[in-house]
Every structure is written in C-alpha cells, then in structure tokens.
Amino acid sequence: MKLLKFLLSFLLALSVFLALNTKIDPLPPLGKFLSPNQGIWLNDVSEDNTEELSIKGLSAPVKVHYDKHLIPHVFAQNNLDLYRSQGYITAKHRLWQMEFQTHASAGRLSEIVGSAALDYDRSQRRKGMLFGAEKALENMQKDPEILGYLKAYRDGINSYIESLSPSKYPVEYKLLDYAPEPWTLKKTALLLMYMTDMLAGYETDLEFTNFINNYGRERFDFLFPDFFDANDPVIPAETDWSDWEVTVPDTPEGDFPMDYITDVLHKPNPDNGSNNWAVGPDKSYSGNAILANDPHLQLNLPSIWYVMQLATPEKNTFGATLPGALGIVIGFNNHISWGVTNATRDVRDWYKIKFKDEKREEYWHDNQWKPTTKRVEEIVIRGRETFYDTVVYTHHGPVSYDTSFKGNGQKMGYAMQWTGHLGGNNQRTLIELNGARNYHEYEAALVHFVAPAQNFVFSSRDGDIALWIQGRFPNKWKGQGKFLMDGTNPEHDWQGWIPQAHNAHVKNPERGFVSSANQHPVDKSYPYYVFNDGYEMYRNRVINDFFRSKKKFTIQDFKDLHNNNYNLKAAELLPHMLKVMPTDGLSEEELAYLNDAKAWNFYNNTDSKGASVWEAWWSKLNRMVWDELRADTLAMVPPFTYQTINLLKNFPDDPFMDRVNTPEIETATDLFVASFKEGVKELNTWKERLGNYNWGDVKATYVGHLLQALPAFSRFNLPIGGNSGIVNATSRNHGPSWRMIVEMSDPPKALGVYPGGQSGNPGSKYYDDLVDIWAAGEYLELQFMQSTENPTGVLFTQTLNPKQ
Numbered sequence: 001m002k003l004l005k006f007l008l009s010f011l012l013a014l015s016v017f018l019a020l021n022t023k024i025d026p027l028p029p030l031g032k033f034l035s036p037n038q039g040i041w042l043n044d045v046s047e048d049n050t051e052e053l054s055i056k057g058l059s060a061p062v063k064v065h066y067d068k069h070l071i072p073h074v075f076a077q078n079n080l081d082l083y084r085s086q087g088y089i090t091a092k093h094r095l096w097q098m099e100f101q102t103h104a105s106a107g108r109l110s111e112i113v114g115s116a117a118l119d120y121d122r123s124q125r126r127k128g129m130l131f132g133a134e135k136a137l138e139n140m141q142k143d144p145e146i147l148g149y150l151k152a153y154r155d156g157i158n159s160y161i162e163s164l165s166p167s168k169y170p171v172e173y174k175l176l177d178y179a180p181e182p183w184t185l186k187k188t189a190l191l192l193m194y195m196t197d198m199l200a201g202y203e204t205d206l207e208f209t210n211f212i213n214n215y216g217r218e219r220f221d222f223l224f225p226d227f228f229d230a231n232d233p234v235i236p237a238e239t240d241w242s243d244w245e246v247t248v249p250d251t252p253e254g255d256f257p258m259d260y261i262t263d264v265l266h267k268p269n270p271d272n273g274s275n276n277w278a279v280g281p282d283k284s285y286s287g288n289a290i291l292a293n294d295p296h297l298q299l300n301l302p303s304i305w306y307v308m309q310l311a312t313p314e315k316n317t318f319g320a321t322l323p324g325a326l327g328i329v330i331g332f333n334n335h336i337s338w339g340v341t342n343a344t345r346d347v348r349d350w351y352k353i354k355f356k357d358e359k360r361e362e363y364w365h366d367n368q369w370k371p372t373t374k375r376v377e378e379i380v381i382r383g384r385e386t387f388y389d390t391v392v393y394t395h396h397g398p399v400s401y402d403t404s405f406k407g408n409g410q411k412m413g414y415a416m417q418w419t420g421h422l423g424g425n426n427q428r429t430l431i432e433l434n435g436a437r438n439y440h441e442y443e444a445a446l447v448h449f450v451a452p453a454q455n456f457v458f459s460s461r462d463g464d465i466a467l468w469i470q471g472r473f474p475n476k477w478k479g480q481g482k483f484l485m486d487g488t489n490p491e492h493d494w495q496g497w498i499p500q501a502h503n504a505h506v507k508n509p510e511r512g513f514v515s516s517a518n519q520h521p522v523d524k525s526y527p528y529y530v531f532n533d534g535y536e537m538y539r540n541r542v543i544n545d546f547f548r549s550k551k552k553f554t555i556q557d558f559k560d561l562h563n564n565n566y567n568l569k570a571a572e573l574l575p576h577m578l579k580v581m582p583t584d585g586l587s588e589e590e591l592a593y594l595n596d597a598k599a600w601n602f603y604n605n606t607d608s609k610g611a612s613v614w615e616a617w618w619s620k621l622n623r624m625v626w627d628e629l630r631a632d633t634l635a636m637v638p639p640f641t642y643q644t645i646n647l648l649k650n651f652p653d654d655p656f657m658d659r660v661n662t663p664e665i666e667t668a669t670d671l672f673v674a675s676f677k678e679g680v681k682e683l684n685t686w687k688e689r690l691g692n693y694n695w696g697d698v699k700a701t702y703v704g705h706l707l708q709a710l711p712a713f714s715r716f717n718l719p720i721g722g723n724s725g726i727v728n729a730t731s732r733n734h735g736p737s738w739r740m741i742v743e744m745s746d747p748p749k750a751l752g753v754y755p756g757g758q759s760g761n762p763g764s765k766y767y768d769d770l771v772d773i774w775a776a777g778e779y780l781e782l783q784f785m786q787s788t789e790n791p792t793g794v795l796f797t798q799t800l801n802p803k804q
Helices: 002-013 079-106 115-126 129-141 144-163 171-176 185-200 205-215 217-223 426-435 439-446 539-548 555-562 568-580 588-599 609-625 627-631 641-650 668-690 695-699 771-775
Strands: 053-055 062-067 072-075 273-279 290-298 306-311 316-321 330-333 336-342 348-353 362-365 368-371 373-379 387-393 399-402 413-418 454-460 465-470 505-507 513-516 701-705 715-718 734-736 739-743 749-753 794-802
Touching: 053 079, 062 079, 072 079, 079 115, 079 129, 079 144, 079 171, 079 185, 079 306, 115 129, 115 373, 115 387, 115 399, 129 144, 129 185, 129 426, 144 185, 144 426, 185 426, 205 217, 205 348, 273 454, 273 465, 273 539, 290 330, 290 336, 290 454, 290 555, 316 749, 330 426, 330 739, 336 439, 387 399, 426 439, 439 454, 439 465, 454 513, 465 513, 513 539, 539 555, 539 568, 555 739, 568 588, 568 609, 568 641, 568 668, 588 609, 588 668, 609 627, 609 641, 609 668, 609 695, 641 668, 668 695, 715 771
Parallel strands: 053 794, 072 306
Antiparallel strands: 062 072, 062 794, 273 290, 273 336, 273 513, 290 734, 290 739, 306 316, 316 330, 330 336, 336 454, 348 413, 362 368, 373 387, 399 413, 454 465, 465 505, 701 715, 739 749
C-alpha cells in the first residue's frame, strides 16, 4: 500500500524538500502526524461515494456522474450552480495542490516551510506576482457576470473546506503541519498569474546584455539571428498581410546600458511549451475536422490538470481544468474544440532606472524627476520574525533588482515591464470558449485574453479550423526588448500595441491543416517586429512535414504523431559528425559505441542504444562549444541549438570551438572526438549502474510529487521514449502533461490522458492510475455524456443538493 511505503520512507528520511530542493524546517510533530484519530491513516479512504451532499448556495440539485477513472460529469441547471459545484468537487480532490500553487505564486512558501523559501518568496514579490494578480482581479470585478461565477466557485471551495475536520485534511497539510485557509477571489487570480509566469517568464534580456557587452554586436547578431533559414512558422509563410495599415515605431538613436549582471531571477523551465494541430475536412479520413493538443510542463503528482465535464441546458463542455480556475482550459463542446501552446512572444522587458538618491523616491525619466511608489511586502516566515521587503515601482513596473536583492553592487535598479502586470480577463475568454458554437464566437472570446501569449488552435463541427496567436503585444521598434533598456529615455518605453485584428492568425489555410509547436510565429513578411526569442526548431518541422506527407489522416495517425520519437536534431548533425570525425585513435570499446550511433535510426525509442550514445555525446559537445559562457561569472545563455549545429557544420574553425582550459586551439572536429570520449565515460557509468544503456532506462522518466523528496508519493522509471526537442517531448520529469484528440463528429468523439490521476490523495487508487496508460502511449475514450438520464459507463453518482 502506498501509505505504508511512505511511512517507511518518511521514518528513514525525516525530511521533505520543496520543488526548489530546499529543506523544510521545522518538521511536523510525529505524534500528531501518526495519530490514529487525526493522522495520516484517515487519508486512506475510498472515494466511490454515492451519498447525497448539501451545498450552501445552490439553487437546484446538481447531478454528478463519476466514471471509472473518477472523472466527474457535472450537470447543473445554471452557470452559478455549475461553477459552485466545480469549486466544491475540485477542492474535494485537489485542495492542497490548489492552495500550495497559489502560495507559491504569491511568494508565501516561507509561511509553510520557513526561511529556506525566503529568497524564492522575495523573487515572486519582486516579479510583481501579487501586483499582477490584483490588477487581473480589478478587471474581473468590472465584469459582473464573471465576478458572479468567481464568487460561486470560491463559495463552492469554501463549502468543502468548512466540511473538513483536521482529521480529514489532505495528507500534505498533516505532513507540513498547517491548515487550509479560506479560498478568495485573489487566489484564483494568483493561480492564473502562476500559469502566466510559467508560460511567459523565460526571457534573456539581461543575459543578452552581458553577451553583447563581452563579444560585441556583430558576434551577437551572427549567433542570435531573428530568423533561421529553416523557419517553418505557425502562420503559413505564404500569408498575405498587404491590406493592413501598419505603423511601426522608429528605432531610437543611442546605445543600450552597458551594465554587467551576475545573477538573475528564478526562471521557469525553458522547455515549457506544447504541440497542437488540427486538420480540416479535406484531410480528415471521415470528413470531420480533428484537433489535438499536448501541453509540455513539469510532470507532477498531483497533476497540474483535473479533467471534468461541465454541463448546463445551454452548454456541454469537457476537458482539462486548472484546479483553482473556472471552466475548461483545453477541451471541446458539441460545436467546437480548442487547445493552446505557448507563443513564446517577448512581453517582458527590463529598464535601468536612475534614482535621485538612496531614498529611491524619485527617478529620472523624460528629462524630469518622477515619483516612485513603494510597496512593502510582508513575508511571514514560519518560526522566524516577519521579513519586510520594500519594492519600488516606476511606470515601467516593479524594480526587481536593486542593491538589496540580486544587484551588482551599484546604486541602481532594474525595473520589469510585463504584460502580466496589465491585468486581463482571461476567465472571460475561457468561459466564452466553453460555450462557443462557431469560429466567430471563438474569435470573439480571444479578445479578452492578455497574457501569457498563446497559440489558440480551433476546430468546429462546421468544418472550420483556425489558429490565432493571442495576447496583448507591444508594438516594438526593431531590436526593442533584446537587451536592458534605458529607463530614462521615453523612446525606450513601449510605444503602443499591435491591434487585436493584426495578431497573426489563419483560418482554413489551403494546405488543410494548422499547427504550432512553439516555433517562430511568422516569417519575415509579417509587418510588426518579432525577434527570435528562442523559438523551437525541430518538433514543428516534424509535425508540419507529417501533415504534408499524405492526403488523409486518421485518429491513429494523431496518436502516432503524439508519440513520435524521431530526433530531427540528431538527424541533422550526427551524420556530419560521423563523416568528419577521425576514428583511428578510438579504443575497441569506443568503436563499439560508435557503431551503435552509426546503426541508429534517429528514433529515441525506449530500447534504443543509439539514442543513449547520441544524448551523451551531444550533451558533452554542447558544453564544450560554449564553455566560455559557462565559465564566466556573468549570467549568459548559449546560442540556440539550431545555430550551434550550424556553427559545428559550417563554421568548424569559429573561435568558440577553442576550449578555454586547454593549450591547443580546437576545431569542431576536435570537439567531436573529445566530447565522444567524454560521452563514453558517461555511457559506461550508465551501463554499470543499470546493467544496460537503453534510452528508456537511461532517461528514467519520473512523475514526482510537488514536494519533490516524497518518493512514495511519486512514480519512477517509466518506460517512455522521446526527449526535449522531440514531438514526444518527454524528458526526465518534463513532457506532455495532457494529451487530447477530438474528432468533431455529432457528438464529438474524444481521447485523452495525462500522467497522474484525478485524486490528489496518495492513498487513493485514483492518485496515479493513468500514469501507466500515458507512458504506454495509450488513451482513455472520454465519455462525453449528452444527458444525465441513463448515462453509460457510470461508476457512481452523487447529488449535490441546496443546503436548507
């Protein structure tokens, strides 16, 4: 039993680590944790419960059918009852996760785990996470309909919390020795900010500033071009923009600040991304449009997603929800389906601020001193005195870096301007998508969505397919946002916005399909400035080539593409490496590994030895090429992988090929040999530890609990292929967090799966029951119930009644 395994693990370890691998202090009282009348034992309960429940605030009974995977199919008579029920049900299965993520977003982890989280909490406050959530809430409160739904959702969550005694708290509360607090509207806004930061928080302005200061503009432009020759953009390259009336700001004269930055804020995983695609009737085996999506995020238990069906007499929607937010995020109804991928647009810029004096009450901008505002962040620390951090705000945004936090010792400040601080009404977009019936209603729903920038793919029962790159985007002058900018110069400010109608989009393209995989959104003909912000260059080309390869596609084709392990990166470099690398100095052991590489078919399948050779070899090679950057005390990032491979193949004598710590002057060929020998050492280590070096065993994918050092609450050594940069983007603990395929028949037929389970209770059989199905590349047939009368496939039914 999972709980007995956990107790053994707990008694051996007596420690818990946060996601950022910091030790929790203090530990909970063991007596309380193991108490027979309120401890962990009471969390091992069945969730197959048919009892009728009374929920305060409901206006009519709500019927909830649970299928065999504990997916709730909720049928309510109106939206207020629907979202109140959604809040209650989600809290019942995911309460601790919901609250923990909002604490992380708000910079409140120190309240739970002590001073180990203080630096993280300060980073969150200085990013303006609370500030942005408050702005979003202000906007949502101006929308009476959405505000009503938010309150209903909040009240549903609180109805569940109020029903709990300490003995029934989720196990993580007992482990960390704290109690749930009431849900608020602000918590939902914080959850949405958490996702906004996760999906749009990776930027490299300060690292690029260091690079150009060290190596010059010419080297920078060569190594970090705005477009690559193999660009296969989200919006087809043949798109005509000529009928638009476009004005782009002129690039101002003058230099950028020449500061050197040694440290940067915590950033999300750069592999956070997704795939999505849709084919129209002409490319579909059945004549129905078909859509697919798979967002790539860290693999956690409980999963980031919770699957539900939400139905009223006016709409019927199914899909993945974010615990803590209203409605379906990725899903379908009887008329349309939709999905999202990260658009990776640059919507976070940095400005050097000149303060009048150390009081930081005024800053110089547009030839005058302007007043700052100050926000005192109160960070409660468990077991310690409260920490107060004063964050200064300019018109750009929060001064995230100063002499007191990650500064470089100067009397300066770096302010962040971010569309995440604008405060959109993303809940309005989701609610309208849930009920949309056609392309025009989908298009209208997107208008409210501000950040993070997303590629919204669409298909409908009418046969339409479409894709909009949606968000609120600054209209930038060429080069704006690549580097630290001058906060005193108004010409460096954002000059305006790209009109909503000019956000790049396509409907029913001639090629018969739409797709996105975090690649460049457009080609060079797009009239607004979009620079290369680290766009993906491999998954997207595999996907697009697949849909160009034949005339018709089936559901099985979609499954195969989701699980496609073809390594295009390796296919474009490895043959060149094998061709030019001398082998006369290799040992018999090294030659045997080299033969594995020569025989490899470029698929990262679980049983592949060649994939392991490539991954070990490429890892060492990449580090050797950019050893100068890694050895520098300044924060820098290496050029994008596509350009690294271009250098290795076409510029073998580039100065970066020379290794810092060797007396010889190396070329790319020398690095091929040296990195291969180092890779063989790693392969031998794997072989000794595992008994083999098959890729699946080497990669050892796992799905870890949100508190990372809880092995009994996690799943390890999952047999699944792929890797970062592959369509099946499953790396060690990151990858497809929800796979969905929808055929827009009448009614729609859908498949879906994610690496987790519906319950957040580690003692439940529904905690991880989908993990093995996901790892095997299989799917659930999603039961899209059309009525509450005589539904099929029901495990049990609950009725939520109005509380008298």
